[in-house]
Amino acid sequence: MENLGFGLTMTVLGMGLVFTVLALIWGMLNLLTRFDRPEPTAADEATPAPEAVLMADGQLTPDEVAAIAVAVAVHAAALRREAAPAMRSYWPGSLLFASRWVAAGRTRQNQSWQRRR
Template sequence: MENLGFGLMMTVLGMGIVFTVLVFVWGLLTLLTYFDRPEPATAAEVALAPAVAPTGEGQLTPDEVAAIAVAVAVHTATLRREAAPTVRSYWPGSLLFASRWVAAGRARQNQSWQRRR
């Protein structure tokens, strides 16, 4: 009975420490998110921000925008074709079994169990 009392006391003490630390971390995160909030924009800042980009020097013509769009589309299509060999770490079919554990499990699934004699 003496060991049972000690075990219960250690359980309560351990769980108390864990939950106390969790509450402390929760409070710390809440405090950090409170101080990390962005400041709201004032009406004067919103009024000063231009709604439309200024026209004139430095703007792209519609032909240039179309050329850029075509270049991006061609580049994306090229990368899409190259992605599989680039990302792949093993050639398809080179790993028939991922590991010995998987191979053993598949062998057990595919064979019926028979009693040894």
Template sequence: MENLAWGLQMTVLGMGLVFALLGLLWGLLTLVLVLDKEPVTKVSAETSNALAERIAAVAEEAVGAQVPERPSVNGLPADLVAAILVATMKHKLTLRRQAAPVMRSNWPGSQLFASRWVTAGRAQQNHSWQPRGK
């Protein structure tokens, strides 16, 4: 019973400490947000409109000058790189359907008495990676 009381006491103490520190952090962050506000400056409507018109005039002139370049990857057009990527991924998926000849126990199709699923299960059971005798 002593161990249970001590365990409950440590649990309450630990959780209380964690939540007290979380509350302290929450209070500190709230205090920092209150004290670290940017000063707000009053701007008249005329100044605001003049600034907006000046920015709009500069933007209208700059839009015609900005011609985006064709995206490229190492000098090749991006659509060509995407097509090459799709072709290589499709090729890899096609090759993954067959195991490499090094990993095969038997030639594909030589064990026609069982499906490939059954053969794979038998191979996994018979050719275990764990050392025998342990």
């Protein structure tokens, strides 16, 4: 029974130490992020409101056009991975055996175990 008490004491002390260190690290990270915030500059205050960014004739600004172009390119790349095999950059099933470790593990899973004699 004394071993059980010692084991429980060590468990509580160990877990308490781990969570105390995690809490200290969490607190230090929060403290560092508060001190690491950039100070606002005059250029940040001079940026216009989003409503005033439109050009005089209602057209999009070059920054907005660039952002839309990037979003469309990322969306097209995502759809290319889901498309038919003719559109894919790799054939379906070609990445199944990407490494020798994966191939060896799958081979072991698919073979039934037999005792050595």
